[in-house]
Amino acid sequence: MKPLLMSWQIWALLSAAFAALTAIFAKIGVANIGSDFATFVRTLVILAVLAGLLTVTNGWQGLGTVSPRSGLFLVLSGLATGASWLCYFRALQMGEASRVAPIDKLSVVMVALFAALFLGERLTATGWAGVALIGTGAVLIATGL
Template identity: 70%
Template sequence: MKSVIVSWQFWALLSAAFAALTAIFAKVGVENVNSDFATFIRTVVIVLVLGGILIGTQQWQALDSVSGRTYAFLLLSGLATGASWLCYFRALKLGDAARVAPIDKLSVVLVAIFGVLFLGERLSGLNWAGIALIAAGAVLVAYKA
C-alpha cells in the first residue's frame, strides 16, 4: 500500500479544502477593497510563498532547462489563472461565497469536456453521469430561491 502523501487523491482533497478556505477568506478580504487589487495582493503572497518553498526545498530549476513549448503552455496557463482569479474575486465581491464557489467549480465539468475534446481522454458512462450531477449540483446550490 502506497503512502497517502504520495497519492493524487490526498493532494486533490487538500486542494479542495484550501480552495474552500480561499473562498471564505477572499469573501471577507474583498469587502472593503477593489477586487482586482485584492487579487494582486493574493498573487504577491503566492509568489513569495512559492519562491520560498522552491528555494527552501532546493527545487529551483535553471530557466534554460525548460523547453519553449513548456514555457508557452505555462504562460497560457498563467494567463488563464489570472483571468480566473480576477473573475472569481469580482464574483465574490458581488455575490455570496456559497453561491459563487459552486459556479466556479463548474470548471470541473469544463475540464472533463476539454480533456475529452483536446487531450483525447476517455470517460465512461458512469463518469459522464458524475459530471452531469456535478453540473446539476452546482446550479442547484447557486440557485437563489
C-alpha cells in the same frame, strides 16, 4: 502500499479544502477593497510562499530547462489563472460565496469536456453521469432552485 502523501487523491482533497478556504477568506478580504487589488495582494503572497518553498526544497531551475512548448503552455496557464482569479474575486465581491463558489466549480465540468476534446481523455458512462451531477448540483446551489 504507497505512502499517504504519494496519493493523488489526498492532494486533490487538500486542494478542494484549500479552495473552500480561499472562497471564505477572499469573501471577507474583498469587503472593503477593489477586487483587482485584492487579486494582486493574493498573487504577491503566493509568489513569496512559492519562492520560499523552492528555496527550502532546492527546487529552483534555470529557465533554460523549460522547453519552448512547455514554456508556451505554462504562460497560457498563467494567463488563464490570472483571468480566473480576477473574475472570481470580482464575483465574490458582488455575490454570496455560497453561490459564487459552486458556479466556479463548474470548472470541473469544463475540465472533463476540454480533456475529452483536446487531450483525448475518455470518461466512462459513470464518469459522465458524475460530471452531469456536479453540473446540476452547482446550478441548483447557485440558483436556489
